Amino acid sequence: MVLLASSRASAWARVSRIRLPPPPNTARHFASSVIARQNAPMKQPPHSNSVLFPGAVNSKFTNELKFQRPQDLPAIPTYRLIDTHGQVVDKSREPDVGQELALKMYKDMVTTSIMDLLMYESQRQGRISFYMVSAGEEGIAVGSAAALAPDDVIFSQYREQGVMMYRGFTLDEFMNQLFANKFDYGKGRNMPIHYMSERLHMHPISSPLATQIPHSVGAAYALKLDQSSRIVVCFFGEGAASEGDFHAALNIAATRSCPVVFICRNNGFAISTPTLEQYKGDGIASRGVGYGIDTARVDGNDIMAVREVTMRARDIALKEQKPVLIEAMSYRVSHHSTSDDSFAYRAKIEVEDWKRRDNPITRMRKWLESKSWWSSEQDQELRTQVRKDILKAFARAEKEKKPALENLFLDVFKIPSRDLEEQMTELRRVIEEYPDEYDLEAFDRGKEGL
Amino acid sequence: MKNPLLPLRSLHPTIKVPRRRYAALSSGVLGKLNVPTDYSASSYLAHTSSQTYRLHTDLPEQIRSSKTKRTNYFTAVNDALRTILTTDDKSLIFGEDVSFGGVFRCTSNLTDSFGSSRIFNTPLSEQGIIGFAIGLSASGYTALPEIQFADYLFPAFDQLHNEASKMRYRSGGAEIFNAGRMVVRMPTSAVGHGGLYHSQSPEGFFLGMQGITVVIPRSPVQAKGLLIAAARGEDPVVIMEPKTLYRAAVEEVPLEEYELPIGKAEVLQAGTDVTLVTYGTMVYVAESAARAAKERLGVSVEVIDLRTVRPWDKETITKSVNKTGRCVVVHEASRTGGVGESLAGEVQERCFLRLEAPVTRVTGWDTPMPLAFEGFMVPDVVRVLDGIKRTMEY
Numbered sequence A: 001m002v003l004l005a006s007s008r009a010s011a012w013a014r015v016s017r018i019r020l021p022p023p024p025n026t027a028r029h030f031a032s033s034v035i036a037r038q039n040a041p042m043k044q045p046p047h048s049n050s051v052l053f054p055g056a057v058n059s060k061f062t063n064e065l066k067f068q069r070p071q072d073l074p075a076i077p078t079y080r081l082i083d084t085h086g087q088v089v090d091k092s093r094e095p096d097v098g099q100e101l102a103l104k105m106y107k108d109m110v111t112t113s114i115m116d117l118l119m120y121e122s123q124r125q126g127r128i129s130f131y132m133v134s135a136g137e138e139g140i141a142v143g144s145a146a147a148l149a150p151d152d153v154i155f156s157q158y159r160e161q162g163v164m165m166y167r168g169f170t171l172d173e174f175m176n177q178l179f180a181n182k183f184d185y186g187k188g189r190n191m192p193i194h195y196m197s198e199r200l201h202m203h204p205i206s207s208p209l210a211t212q213i214p215h216s217v218g219a220a221y222a223l224k225l226d227q228s229s230r231i232v233v234c235f236f237g238e239g240a241a242s243e244g245d246f247h248a249a250l251n252i253a254a255t256r257s258c259p260v261v262f263i264c265r266n267n268g269f270a271i272s273t274p275t276l277e278q279y280k281g282d283g284i285a286s287r288g289v290g291y292g293i294d295t296a297r298v299d300g301n302d303i304m305a306v307r308e309v310t311m312r313a314r315d316i317a318l319k320e321q322k323p324v325l326i327e328a329m330s331y332r333v334s335h336h337s338t339s340d341d342s343f344a345y346r347a348k349i350e351v352e353d354w355k356r357r358d359n360p361i362t363r364m365r366k367w368l369e370s371k372s373w374w375s376s377e378q379d380q381e382l383r384t385q386v387r388k389d390i391l392k393a394f395a396r397a398e399k400e401k402k403p404a405l406e407n408l409f410l411d412v413f414k415i416p417s418r419d420l421e422e423q424m425t426e427l428r429r430v431i432e433e434y435p436d437e438y439d440l441e442a443f444d445r446g447k448e449g450l
Numbered sequence B: 001m002k003n004p005l006l007p008l009r010s011l012h013p014t015i016k017v018p019r020r021r022y023a024a025l026s027s028g029v030l031g032k033l034n035v036p037t038d039y040s041a042s043s044y045l046a047h048t049s050s051q052t053y054r055l056h057t058d059l060p061e062q063i064r065s066s067k068t069k070r071t072n073y074f075t076a077v078n079d080a081l082r083t084i085l086t087t088d089d090k091s092l093i094f095g096e097d098v099s100f101g102g103v104f105r106c107t108s109n110l111t112d113s114f115g116s117s118r119i120f121n122t123p124l125s126e127q128g129i130i131g132f133a134i135g136l137s138a139s140g141y142t143a144l145p146e147i148q149f150a151d152y153l154f155p156a157f158d159q160l161h162n163e164a165s166k167m168r169y170r171s172g173g174a175e176i177f178n179a180g181r182m183v184v185r186m187p188t189s190a191v192g193h194g195g196l197y198h199s200q201s202p203e204g205f206f207l208g209m210q211g212i213t214v215v216i217p218r219s220p221v222q223a224k225g226l227l228i229a230a231a232r233g234e235d236p237v238v239i240m241e242p243k244t245l246y247r248a249a250v251e252e253v254p255l256e257e258y259e260l261p262i263g264k265a266e267v268l269q270a271g272t273d274v275t276l277v278t279y280g281t282m283v284y285v286a287e288s289a290a291r292a293a294k295e296r297l298g299v300s301v302e303v304i305d306l307r308t309v310r311p312w313d314k315e316t317i318t319k320s321v322n323k324t325g326r327c328v329v330v331h332e333a334s335r336t337g338g339v340g341e342s343l344a345g346e347v348q349e350r351c352f353l354r355l356e357a358p359v360t361r362v363t364g365w366d367t368p369m370p371l372a373f374e375g376f377m378v379p380d381v382v383r384v385l386d387g388i389k390r391t392m393e394y
């Protein structure tokens, strides 16, 4: 034992004498001081009234035994600028937005909501296989998008079509994805609403919940290493925030000081599960605080407040190089998706009440009208035009072919493996041997497409 | 596609079997083979009471006079859950959205009957759900967690693979410290429009989990009996329910409670020329392919439903292949890492001298499940029939 230990010790000494290569260049600019601080030995001064345990450096000693009760803490307030009547709440703080930008934001919300309506209906008619609307949450998506730089990197869940709309994802691009036609960037492999755009720096949406949250943190760390002036923004629902990936992501983002803004859309439901059964405590915002992350809560129906909070968050993330969490409150007035009938678990009246009480689009319209920037005639005109544009894009996308059959096998690896080539040959053989059994009319290049 | 190397088998003096050659199987007057399955016409589903007892041969003797009721798959699962909750007051059901009945309606109306401390929604966390279930099981409770889609089990893999599957082993076979009172239910397999994350068949992953039993029931009668048996068994069970069958597969299901044997395959149709082994939705594709093989090739196919895919029933399969001398395995999951590999490996070892042809696999390709091409991914009647033909012609 002794022998072993000492020989191991001398081996270690030998190893530690070996000179390590200097750290790579990228490491130089960030946080040498942070590392030094972390490694400094901690000294507990005698008679100190505060604790210097390494895990809680600012804690005071106390003689009173008391458990912290979450319900004793005040709830994190919800920031807003404009009330449900479209009135600016604090007259000294007009939203800092010009007419042109305000109207773009409004139009993008309206376009998103009309597209949602039409596509929901088209799923009902069996023209597309699935859809999810973002009704009631257009303000969160468009408002946050309006606060970002065009090349900030976005990770979405699935109910953020308003972000894409604002960034300039075209109606044709939406429709190509929804119809899984040959122009769909995902080559028809994903279910509808799983958009992506390399041009707009929007990562491909994935169905498994919360997986994008740690991705966004890694992407933010990459920007930090690049000394970029961009940040990352990551969207998710309050339901997804129960997944382990959410917690892991916030913790890594905080410990590695990543320039990422997390935006939680808290719409009250995860499919049928109400927030009361999803979490205890003060919403998702309180989680941010728990992880040591700057956090704010905002009224998601107030698009101007969402924009302002996101702008501020972006500033913190960029200048201070650290994560920020925004919890944007709203209510999911729609069914979860076309596969869901929400009246099986909530009263229709509850939904009707919400719809009547508040809505990001009507709220903004009232505000625009109060500024005489918009009229009901213009509104009617806009809606008619948008409807037409969407239906045109719809018709174009619907008549396009599906991607060529070879796309079943491509992109599994960068270059198809021998196995896959064999399997492709096998499928081709079957199709050729049984020509009457396979109709490849709907696919690009038909039989030649494999 | 044939192996250019001389097959080893030809070095053995085997019994000479006359080689038959079949013409191309074009549809012609016989009509198209690849048509959607008509479940109402399937001979594997009991459309009358007497069929129930004739078809499902291992239904226990004592219930054979029980009345039956026309029941679809998800309602049969619901029946089974109701039976378990009624007869085992330490049983509970939880998962995402189960309170209102679950997204596939399997847990409908249970909260009303049994209360919200036994049927409840969990927060959205699969690893939490399975870990919580293991804790209940290791405390003497019967945990019946639901995972919303098999595609979403993966966050719980650590709990399932490192904990549930090994707990009895690492506790030295302790009486209570095991996950044997846990039955995880999850919808699985293709629906035609599920794409990457709503149509996967991930059962292959469970083949490497020692100590986990995996069951894939093909029909309402099977779903009820296998689920009740799993809940009363002593080992952790994963039950994968082919979601496309939830509404499509309808049968006369005995009203009384009953168990069906876990770990046993079932011969659905006796035959003499080739053994076709499959499970889940694919049994109905196999049925059509077997019919076509009879009509077009004069080949008699023995169709076997594996039912329990892990550990699977070596005895029944070996017996059948030793009789027919040929074996085709069909599943939706990808070719690599699937049940087919396990089957082909075992069959060649156990039946080598009896085999007239290599074990043929007709499976999904080694790709993810793409939305636009789901129909080309899942084995269809043509591909299964073609597999039978190649095996016969070998």
Ligand SMILES: Cc1ncc(C[n+]2csc(CCOP(=O)(O)OP(=O)(O)O)c2C)c(N)n1
Residues within 6 Å of the ligand: A159, A207, A208, A209, A236, A237, A238, A239, A240, A241, A265, A267, A269, A270, A271, A332, A336, B096, B124, B126, B148, B152, B155
């Ligand atoms: C890992 C995983 N588990 C389950 C699901 C099924 N699922 C899809 S959406 C959803 C609810 C998500 O709720 P939330 O995050 O609050 O977003 P919202 O739909 O309310 O916008 C569930 C459970 C999934 N997609 N991924």
